Amino acid sequence: MKIIPAIDLIDGKCVRLYQGDFNKTEQVANDPIEQLQTFIADGAEMVHIVDLDGAREGEQKRQYKLIEKLCNIATVPVQVGGGIRSVETIEKLIEAGADRLVLGTAAIENPTFLKEALAKYSSQIVIGIDAKDGKVATHGWETVSEIDAIRFAKEMEQLGVQTIVYTDISKDGTMSGPNVEGLKEMHEAVTCTIVASGGIKDNSDIDTLEKIGITEAIVGKAIYQGKVTLKGASL
Known part of the structure; x- marks a missing residue:
């Protein structure tokens, strides 16, 4: 199981949202650079960075400089998400050093953009x-x-998408356990790699996900609180 620690950024600070609610933010670390270095020292094989300013407020608020700094420091691949809605943004983030880019809203609302992104950067999308x-x-x-999430996943698979991050918003930031049934259904419905995200509370959840065939999981609050350990989970 590949544990992918998450760094969610608002105004240059590491935060976590509760159930995706921007009005319920909690600062979980002082310095994202220091946090990135800690994750890598602890054994992270990849780091997931979400630009929440970019997701909510668009291109003019995107934290390119900070993301570039984090990518330059990282000695492992960096996955970046948060409001990526144009090929220009993809190109800027790849130039900044991102290895994988997570497309959300735009993949649904702009099929032309999605197809262009997959044509140019298929392995990174x-x-x-x-x-x-x-x-x-x-x-x-x-x-x-x-x-419907499952139907949409099947459509993405048909377009050639290789990896899907599946997040249950009702679980995210709650540390109440992942939506195991939803993840199992998604995993069985498509051949894409399904990355679990949302609600993971401890290493036992990691074991449960591994048993249903999930090979990658993004973990946020539980890692910051020491409930999931990168070294412990990978043993």
Whole structure:
């Protein structure tokens, strides 16, 4: 199991949201650079960075300089997400050093952009499916659509997507355990690599996910609180 620690950024600070609610933010670390170095020293094989300013407020607020600094320091691959809605943004983030890019809202709302992104950067494009009650959420999780998450995953698979990050918003930041049934259903529905995200509270959750065939998991609050350990989980 590859444990991928998350660094969520608002105004240059490491935060965690509760159930995707921007009004319920909690600062979890003082310095994202120091936090990145700690994660790598602890054995992280990849780090997941989310630009929440970019996700919510668009291109003019994107934290390119900080992301570039983090990518330059990192000695492991960096996955970046948060409001990526144009090929220009993809190119800037790749230039900044990002190895994988998570597309969410734009993958749903702009099929032309998605196809262009996959044509140019297929191996680096990851689709983020953020769901609530099985329906896909968009725009920084603030809008829930009528699109079925499993059906959307199958559509992505047909387009050649190789990796999907599946986040249950109702679980995210709650440390109440992941949506195991939802992840199992998603994993069995497509051949894409499914990356679990949301609600993971301890190493036993990691074991449970591994048993249903999940090979990668993004962990946020539980890592900051020491409930999931990169070294312990990988033993």
